[in-house]
Amino acid sequence: MISVGILTISDKGSKGERIDKTGSHISEALDKSIYEVEYYKVIPDELNIIYDELIYMSDELHLDLILTNGGTGFSKRDVTPEATLKVIKKQTPGICEAMRQKSLEITPKAMLSRAVSGIRNNSLIINLPGSPKGALENLQFILAAIPHGIEILKGTGNECAR
DSSP states (O other): OEEEEEEEEOHHHHTTSSOOHHHHHHHHHSOTTTEEEEEEEEEOSOHHHHHHHHHIIIIISOOSEEEEESOOSSSTTOOHHHHHHHHOSEEOHHHHHHHHHHHHTTOGGGGGOOOOEEEETTEEEEEEOSSHHHHHHHHHHHTTTHHHHHHHHHTOSOTTOO
16 A cells, blocks of 8 residues: 555645645545555645645655645745755656646646655655646546556565566
8 A cells, every 4th residue: 555645735724714625636536445545634835834744744654655735836825846845855857747748738827837746765745736626637647657656666666667
């Protein structure tokens, strides 16, 4: 099983002013025979809080896959990529390149995504959009490759397999 943490970054959601539909949609989209959501939290768009949560999820909970949603746009409050870049030790640019490429087939606004992804210890961290539709579309674009990447990261897979 791949252990998963879902971190929703939303000022309104963290104050209870908005129900987090994106985090629950992400959880529902994950195949329960492969993924187990072990942690879920809604936090505000604050760089230090995002940073602390990502460290906790990676270093303390040792989650295999951390999916953030929200905070990847152009708003002054959107700081999820910056927090993620401070946390990761290796970037995995192909993941977000694939998400943007496939998203551009749907909308030209996809080029405005600042999402990043990377590795910290044995955790793969991926930024997804904040909208339920955008998050689910982007997740579907990358899900086929994630289990193999996690196997390699954990040292349990065949690194030469295609």
